[in-house]
Amino acid sequence: MSDSNVTPLTKKDLKSDQEVRWCPGCGDYSILNSVQTVLADLGIARENLAVISGIGCSSRFPYYMNTYGFHTIHGRAPAIATGVKIANPELSVWMITGDGDGLSIGANHTAHMLRRNVDVKVLLFNNQIYGLTKGQYSPTSPVGLRTKSTPFGSIDRPFNPVSFALGSGATFVARTIDTHPKHMEKIFHAAAQHKGTAYVEIFQNCVIFNDGCFDSVANRKVRDDRTFDLEPGQPMVYGKEGDKGVRFDGFDVEFTDAANAEVWDPTRPTTAAAQILAELDADHEKPTAIGIFRQVQAPTYDGGVRGQVNQVLATKGRGRLEDLLKRGETWTVS
Template sequence: MTQDAHDAGSATLTKKDFKSDQDVRWCPGCGDYSILNSVQGVLADLGIPKHQFCVVSGIGCSSRFPYYMNTYGFHSIHGRAPAIATGVKTANPELSVWMVTGDGDGLSIGGNHTIHMLRRNVGVKVLLFNNQIYGLTKGQYSPTSPVGLKTKSTPYGSIDRPFNPVQLALGAGATFVARTMDTHPKHMEKIFHEAAKHEGTAFIEIFQNCVIFNDGAFEGVAGRKVRDDRTVDLVPGEPMIYGSDHDKGLRFEGFDVVPCSADEAEAWDPTRNSTAPAQLLAELDADPTRPTAVGIFRRVDAPVFEERLNAQVDKVLETKGPGKLRDLLYTRDTWQVD
């Protein structure tokens, strides 16, 4: 990065400053364009110099993201973005690290890496583009594809039960979990701003439309004409109200979430220790008579991985001093073959 780029960190940044000189090569109408535009705007608002951002991705349509961001970036290998992002954040804790992945990249080959990054609470912002399909490899079913979906790899319909990314993240112990949609830029930007403020891993599932291989996958809930009636926005401290007339609500009743009037709607608290209420809200979309929950499902404080790791390293250096590679190689169980 040039000195001019470093100096620009002290000036007021705009969305344009985060646009690279690369041609954006997604299919016309792809939801990725909306997400890219929102991320560029949010990063400009954060007041962080450009040279303190790093965008890491794996493999897939979504993973072209680093090319289109005028920041440091790393286009890694399939499913390994969490490992790379963890290394970047651990070695450079001052960086704002954003990881971009897809439902295939992050939940199939990269599923193991994803859950361990979430449980460790590494200070990375994870944007998981969920289009319920493999797009870059031309339309195979993915870990989030619904049962019965016919694709090139499931010509008679998928028989696998899909992952619910939000429930997966909650189960892995993520400290910030949210959901948004590519058709609602203002909502996306609000969620991205909240994620940026969070200390630790922030996991965001984004309903993202693939116009070529799975067009309209979320139209029934995320379409502009229906989303007010088909989604409930989980806003911390506010009642769970939805509907185009704001006349519908949700409240907890035992181990269930039940519809009610707006006056009876329960206020949402994502800071509680138990993830059970959030899990119940995450599975609302399994019932077509109830709205799909978006917004912030969980936001709690917990020790951050890179801070604890570097503190541990500093303590060892203080007590034992810097080590030598030769001493490490000849420590403990060694033997000589004559």
């Protein structure tokens, strides 16, 4: 982004006049604060920002942003965000969704946005529960979770959002934690700079219906030992003293000392290594990977549409709607 396109902003400039209504202690507050901090740093004019959401607690987000915004319908935020970006390519479009909104009724729409590589930044709040509708199990709820809709425990195998995104062909995939604001802001900055769909899963605590769901990795007392950060071009190390490391042994992951840690490369031509690391969070005996799993460049869908339109305009000129409507066979009904 050139200096001529930077608008001096503060976090306060991005706060709307609406009262923020989430439950006290909800992780959404931290995410909102981090997004406002990052967008202020980027200096994108508010009229060039659009926040699109679906349905759920997370989807109240547009009300709290002093930007353009659209609170859409359940699961359809990707379709609306795609249309917004195509219609106005100058906008920086951010899509807010949750594990229920984006991975149940909206999973199909999300998958197609990812494979198309629409230039939209997707933040998926994952609290492994339906919060707004009062505590039913969601597509990411772990097996055995007792909820109002699974009183004897969920028997569904849960979705892994990062694996889902990688399998859908996403060009930027990352994971962060609501209680780790510095890491969140680093990831959001990287997502904002990516040209194409940037998909970020956020471990987000629901204090009412699924409190402590990520404590085994997110709690500050254990986080350094239970997570390792995938930083491009840096060794995969972790631990309070930074003395532990991660490396690949074929298709297996080996946990070793920091001196033998492997340097992480999210630009690998295949997603195999990223998929292996994404699945580590299913095994509580091993640390969980956060950070950037994939970061590659590919043509964007919105760029392709605009290019096609410009090519047709250059060769055929601008048409008339009346001619289009009357083209082909017509009938007159009297």
